[in-house]
Amino acid sequence: MRDAFHEELDHTSDQLVEMTRLAGSAMARATTALLDADIGLAESVIAADEQIDALQRELDDTSIMLLAQQQPVATDLRIIVTGMRMSADLERMGDLARHVAKVARRRYPDSAVPPVLRATILEMGQVAERIVAKAGSVIASKDLHTAVELEQDDDEMDRLHRQVFAMLLSEDWDYGMEAAIDITLIGRYYERFADHAVSVARRVVYLVTGEWHESYTPIVRVP
Amino acid sequence: MRDAFHEELDHTSDQLVEMTRLAGSAMARATTALLDADIGLAESVIAADEQIDALQRELDDTSIMLLAQQQPVATDLRIIVTGMRMSADLERMGDLARHVAKVARRRYPDSAVPPVLRATILEMGQVAERIVAKAGSVIASKDLHTAVELEQDDDEMDRLHRQVFAMLLSEDWDYGMEAAIDITLIGRYYERFADHAVSVARRVVYLVTGEWHESYTPIVRVP
Structure with a gap:
């Protein structure tokens, strides 16, 4: 059996996994709200962010408490x-x-995403959902193979992001400037979302291997 | 005289102030590189970011070392x-x-900033420089008046940011989509820069007063 301190550590790990679940669900619903111009869903994503914030505060309070009371060293x-x-x-x-949900709300009852970009944004939403689910798995299992896969999802996100810019700059773009600004910002939000998921996974890899990969390639020694 | 531990704490505070200086200098030079299409300056900003990263790593290593060796509690x-x-x-x-410097480099030998937005971007650069300088002062002096001022600079940044969008959406915009995408992203970079400076200042205020203001208003009890 694990001692009380290590049970607390396990609990914070569970809370981190729960945060990945909430963030993934938020981005998935924000994507639907965006594509379907669903104002109710957009509002629910905006309201639910408080839950993630509260979980972070709780996690931080526990961490400070553990640092103060347990005086951990080394790995702990x-x-x-x-x-x-x-x-x-x-x-x-x-x-x-x-x-993302706020853009959906701002453009309601229209969708902020013109027909030519629906498939791309849908895919960005799916990659976002997948990458944060993998970040959750990496936290829970410390599985370095999943961490490598996740980097490939991030490459996929970058490819989709470039596709968005290519469409904005193509002859076919005739949805005006307001839509272009929305799409530029939305693209950035998805890309940053994936970057943070990568950062989460790299931190776990660093804990496990002691090696930090700024530009991660699958050369990590998987035990 | 302060003991060795508190001297170390003072040193990390000095390093944080140094980071504000480097970040401010980087944003000021990036703004000039952007406005003057100065490729050499842009390259130097891009290269110098490593210095800030190194300082962060050093600071984090020291912090972990202090946590492990000194086992601080409470305020420390x-x-x-x-x-x-x-x-x-x-x-x-x-x-x-x-x-920002990378956008300058990508558009060289042109400037990414059309004439109608030069004054606004120049001002965003100045507000960015000012706000991070104030963040440095707040770290060094724990002066809560400066923290309040800094929130006003952030409001100013938001106003300039809205001005950028208004120009992009106005009849007068005839610089095409590529410039519009650049400007949308640049605007976001300055706005986020200011947000992080606000976050730094709020963290100091929280340390001093124990109160966190998500939406900060000058009701803080200044001692």
Whole structure:
């Protein structure tokens, strides 16, 4: 059986996984709200962000409490500090989902996404959902293979992001400037969402291997 | 005389102030590079970001070392944890300055900023420089009046940001879509830069007063 301290650490790990679930659900619903011009769904994403923020505060309070009372060193210390960094990434991912939902709300009853970009934005939403689910798996299982896969999802997000710019700059774009600004910002939100998921996974890899990959390639030694 | 531990804490505070100086200098030079289409300056900002990253790593290593060796509690513990969060904000501010410089580089030998927006972008650069300088003062002096002023600079940044959108959407905009995308992203980079400076200042205020203001208004009790 694990001692009380390590049970607390397990609990913070569970809370981080829960944050990935909430952030993923928020981005998935924000994407639907955006594509379907669903104002009710947009409002619910905006309101639900408070849950993610509250979870971060709770996690941080527990972490500070553990640092003060348990005076951890070595690996335990690093786990706590890394957990606080991951919770900051995940809190920010919640904000980015909220930003997407706010664009949906601003353009209601229209959709902010013109027909030519629906498929691309749908896919960005799906990659976002997938990448944060994998970040959750990496936290829960410390599985480095999943961390490598996740980097590939991020490459996919970058490819979709470039596709968005290509469409904005093509002859076919005749949806005006307001839609172009929305789409430029939305593209950025999805890209940053994926970046933060990558950052979460890299922090776990760093905890496990002691190696930080700024530009991650699958050369990590998988045990 | 202060003991060795508190001297270390003072040193990390100095390093945070140094990070604000570097981030401010980077954003000021990135703005000039953008407005003057100065490729050399843009390259130097991009290269110099490594310095800010290195300072963050150093600061984090020191913080972890202090947590492990000194086992601080109460205020000292909060100072260290808050310092790590501030260094993350400041590192990100360096990234944002680098993003601005990259737009300057991408558009060289043209300027990414059309004549009608030069004054606005110049001002955004100045507000960015001012707000991060104030964040440095707040860290160094714990002066809550400066923290309040800084929130006003952030309001000013938001006003300029809205001005950018208004210009993009006006009849007068005839610089095409590529410039519009650049400007949309640049506007976002300056706005986020200011947000992170606000976050740094709020963290200091929180350390001093124990109160966190999500939407800060000058009701803080200034001692």
